[in-house]
Amino acid sequence: AILSEAGYKVGLYTSPHLIDFRERIRVNGEMIDQQFVVDFVQNHREAFEPIMPSFFELTMEMAFVYFQHMQVDVAIIETGLGGRLDSTNIILPNLSIITNIGLDHTQYLGNTLPKIAAEKAGIIKPNTPVVIGEVENEKVRKIFIEKAATENAPIIFAEEQMDNFTSKITSDGWILNNDSYQNLKNELGGWVQNKNARTVLTAIHELIKLGYKIPNHAVYNGFANVTKLTGLMGRWQTLQQKPRVVCDTGHNEHGVKYIVQQLSMENYDRLHIVFGMANDKDATTILSMMPKNAVYYFTQASVDRALDVDTLAESASKHELKGNNYSTVQLALEAAKENANENDFIFIGGSSFIVADVLALLHNSEQH
Template identity: 55%
Template sequence: MFTRVGAVALKKDLHNTIAMCAALDNPQNKFKSIHIAGTNGKGSTSHMLAAVLQKAGYKTGLYTSPHLKDFRERIRINGKMVSKSFVKDFVKTQTEIVNEIEPSFFEVTVAMAFDYFAKEKVDIAVIEVGLGGRLDSTNIITPELSVITNISLDHTNILGNTLPEIAFEKAGIIKKNIPVVIGERHSETENVFIQKAAQEDSQITFAEDNLRLENLHQKKPLLSMDIYQSKGLVYKNLALDLTGTYQSKNIVTVIQSILKLKELGFKIPDKAIYSSLNKVKKLTGLQGRWQTLSTNPLIICDTGHNKAGITEVIQNIKNTNFEKLHFVIGMVKDKDIDGVLAILPKNATYYFCEPDLERALSAKDLAEKASHFMLKGKVFNNVKAALETAKKMASANDLIFVGGSTFVVAEIL
């Protein structure tokens, strides 16, 4: 399973997913969908879109990965996790086909999600890509809309070592005559998307070309902003309960996607947009995005786990008032460890730890690598011990940040 062991668990074609879904009478063809890929922000974007559609009155499926605490987080309808009984029955009834084709954990999970959404007759399902796009198990759907949030270096051992190579894999979700929204325009990747869209006769829109965000400010406990098109103000005082400043990029992608869905005939009133985006976490169960766990001292976690994601985390830290920074960090082996460590603040106290999975980089090795970047701290053999020590060392006005990996965050929620 990729989550725990990495690239060796990947299947580099769609054969198994196609075979499993064929045995289920192709459930992916029985509901409408939106397909979302991207290096960073695809999880937040998926949850925001699902919340909006739910509030607009659509029975909305949501498939995301990985989960943090409960496997069933991956498969939801209107924010409610798939039932334990459905999961058990699915596993039991699909044992024969699983033994026959030996699919990966992710392939089984995708088939389960599609079967659930079809049987529950969802109006629309928001489907988040697991990894890449072109060969991802989710890429057997024909969506109403494809969305690609952004491109940065991650999973380079699988997707490629350059931004154009990674963009090529993400662009694999662009389908014939299906419109695509690209969140951010980048000089190294824009032509990859433009060429793929032209090949597929897909109408392409770069969100940041069409929309601009102004008056971004914290209006606790929300993040508030105005959204403009060239013709003028579209949404005034739009408020998000996802308060990381990086959400300013995701919300532009979300709003452009909503505008495109409205063009396609979806009925999404402004009231649904305002009343959903200020409670995405409640409506969808999203966790781990610049999430405040407690105060006095302030403890915040975030699942950012690559250089681009950690760059945004550091910006959020700079925007936070505190006296001293305590940084609980763990990482997995197949990330750009040095790239992340090089940008971390040197004036923090570090608590090096390791999440409980095979892919984890040992806390000792992480501390050794960190020392080359003048980052100092102590080593802990598990995440909870690191956090508990940070709590003991921190004063009431300090900040404790917990992150570096989704799996570190999962262990403290």
Template identity: 50%
Template sequence: AQGEVKQVFIDRAKEVKAPIIFAEEQIHFRSTQRNDKGWEFDSPEFPHLFGELSGLCQEKNAATVLTAVGQLRNLGYNISDQSVYDAFAHVTSLTGLMGRWQQLESSPRLICDTGHNTGGIQYIVRQLQNESYQNLRIIIGMVNDKDISGVLAMLPQNAVYYFTRASIPRALPEERLYELAIKAGLTGKCYPSVQQAVEAAKKESRPDDLIFVGGSTFIVADLLKTMLSQQ
């Protein structure tokens, strides 16, 4: 909620006569700590709150959730502290949520994330910078109504890219994505499906490489569908 974007929400709230609450103005963590298992958030109301989602964006998401909990309680909803602790600690099993900085394999590591715009990609790039690996391999595809050039400009140039497309009509053709990526200084090859791109990346990888799959929720969906069918 910054700059022009924040003002859009403020103006819309006024139009529909709705209250508007910004999480960063409501929740102030005394401390936050992230590790491979997730996050620990410490706030006055919820000390030592463990969240199993490990993505960097979860610090802001946690503030949003806790703000929503507070608003619902003000409206009379009975949400116990224990429910909040349980939900943060077991969100994937409780909801079936998948694809948020999710590690699917370990040698080489295969990680996916559904971040698909510049706001989400900035966190993914920061997280990739914090990871250890021999070679970084990125499997990416996008839909044609996103800020494709903006996303490509943010991606690391020291990675090997596998340009592909999701199995939906809105998917940007992998050849077109490749053309835009070359202009952004990225190098790689094209693959007509996510499965073929993943197979190629695995074949070329060493055990200590990192394979990241993303760029679109639909890319991650194709990946998960393929991997679940193989189990």
């Protein structure tokens, strides 16, 4: 968002998508052209079929070809899984960013934070600066420092940057202050965005040192209009007021920690939670973190990876989480809205797939 406001043509590759596959590949916030997707598959089918690339690899290749076709100035590439062995790691970036380390995809990346950190550290490249957003413990810090030293890569810890950094949460997001920016409005709500903002500001500082022209107004406009400029959804996104309905895609221990923290700071009469999980996540840990003073609407998303709602509810009861089961996200949300008064708060989450189903419902209702 900031780079496009600075006048750059910016390609953005992210995953997963929530409603439309084309969300994964954008240029200045605009999704990849539908015809380009069709043509790309048809034109490359013969080359791809013998090597059988994964869905993610195919999508990544499509993004790179599209960004070249659109002649972008900058491409921001999000890794899919880990870093070291991720297909996106083929690139040689100007700057690498590791936001945080959480216990997720442990069957592939390892079951401890240092093991996962070692995989993520794989994106640290020779003589290329790397910004580290959060450091969970000293073992993780040591892994990053050692890898950066091996690659002769300057390493910058965002938490150690920006003296006099202060932040205040409001109903419209965050107000940030430091020595360079006063009253910087970040439209993205949710506690995790406070950490992310510091990481972004550190990254922008490093890009300026590398020669990027990023005026202050681009930083202010970028932070204030993230959703409009990037199309990103599901980040503590308010869907309606009275009652306030918010969704968030946070689905691992790290993400849920911030969601629970944020929920504890909100003002409401009663808390209603529409909740479902993927079947490969650590349900026991996540459920143990969830607030007990809420009415739950357990459900499952419309994908094969969804955790069965009865299994979820049974596990939840062991953690004193009480509520009813609903076979679809639509039924769960309808029940929550029916039971809530205008001073209540409805939270939707537990899985990106749950949020995707809700956003698809809203999208379809807006179309009709």
